[in-house]
Amino acid sequence: PPNMRLLASLRMPAFLLTFVRAPAERCLSHYYHEQVSRAERVPTTASKLHALASCSNYVYDYIAPNRDELPATLVRTTFSFVGVVELFDLSLVLLASTLGVPLRSVLYLASKNSSAGMSDGNGQVLFGNPGLTHEPQEVREYANGAAFHRSNPLDLALHEEAVKRLNERAFEMGADFG
Numbered sequence: 626p627p628n629m630r631l632l633a634s635l636r637m638p639a640f641l642l643t644f645v646r647a648p649a650e651r652c653l654s655h656y657y658h659e660q661v662s663r664a665e666r667v668p669t670t671a672s673k674l675h676a677l678a679s680c681s682n683y684v685y686d687y688i689a690p691n692r693d694e695l696p697a698t699l700v701r702t703t704f705s706f707v708g709v710v711e712l713f714d715l716s717l718v719l720l721a722s723t724l725g726v727p728l729r730s731v732l733y734l735a736s737k738n739s740s741a742g743m744s745d746g747n748g749q750v751l752f753g754n755p756g757l758t759h760e761p762q763e764v765r766e767y768a769n770g771a772a773f774h775r776s777n778p779l780d781l782a783l784h785e786e787a788v789k790r791l792n793e794r795a796f797e798m799g800a801d802f803g
Contacts, residue, residue: 640705642705644707648777662752677767681777682778688783697782700783
C-alpha cells in the first residue's frame with residue numbers, strides 16, 4: 626500500500642501508479658498460479674469455486690492507504706494513474722500521454738506470461754490460465770453471481786471506476802493518440 630508519509634516527504638513530485646484486474650479473473654489467475662502450477666494440483670470445478678469463494682477485496686485491501694477511501698477516490702485522487710490489465714495496451718498509450726512521453730517509451734515485449742503455459746525460468750512449466758470465458762458454466766455463474774459480488778464489492782467498484790476513468794481519458798484525447 627502507498628506510504629503517504631513517505632510520498633509527502635519527497636522533494637520531487639510523486640507519480641503513484643497501479644494496475645487493476647477484473648476481480649474474478651485475478652482470483653482465478655492466482656488459483657492457477659499457486660494451486661495448479663506451483664502446488665501441481667489438478668484443477669477441478671470445485672477447487673475453482675472454492676478459490677473464488679475465498680476472494681474478498683484483495684486488491685482494494687492491498688492498495689488503499691485506509692479503509693475509509695472510496696474506490697473512486699483511489700482512482701481519481703490518490704493514484705496518479707490506474708491502468709487496467711484487460712485494457713493494457715490502451716492503458717500504456719494513455720499513461721504515455723499522461724506523462725508526456727513518446728509512445729516508444731512504453732513499448733513492451735510480453736514476458737513471464739504464465740497464461741501462455743510458459744516455463745518459469747527454473748524449469749517448471751506454468752499451467753495456462755484459460756480465462757473466465759473458457760471456465761465451466763458453474764464457475765462463470767459464480768464469478769458473475771451475487772455471492773462473489775457480496776464478497777468483493779470494493780474490488781469490483783475499483784475495477785469499474787478504473788475502466789470508466791480510462792475511457793474518459795481516451796475520450797478526452799480523441800482519436801489522436803500521437
